[in-house]
Amino acid sequence: xxxxxxxxxxxxxxxxxxxxxxxxxxxxxxxxxxxxxxxxxxxxxxxxxxxxxxxxxxxxxxx
Numbered sequence: 001x002x003x004x005x006x007x008x009x010x011x012x013x014x015x016x017x018x019x020x021x022x023x024x025x026x027x028x029x030x031x032x033x034x035x036x037x038x039x040x041x042x043x044x045x046x047x048x049x050x051x052x053x054x055x056x057x058x059x060x061x062x063x
Contacts, residue, residue: 002020002021003018003019003020003021003057004018004019005017005018005019005028005050005053005054006019007046007050009042012032012033012034012035013030013031013032013033014030014031014033014042014045014046015027015028015029015030015031016028016029016046016049016050016053028053029049029053031045031049033045
């Protein structure tokens with residue numbers, strides 16, 4: 001596929017960015033997570049979103 005994904009965090013906002021092979025970036029998702037200090041839950045949430053997006057993207061590319 002050649003696509004890479006990068007996460008970012010600003011305060012209680014987390015995001016998922018898709019990076020194309022030519023270096024272009026596309027913001028895929030921004031999510032506001034609860035301000036409860038549970039960073040592990042935030043990482044788990046991000047991992048689930050990334051996996052779901054990759055699965056959906058693979059399905060779209062197969063069609």
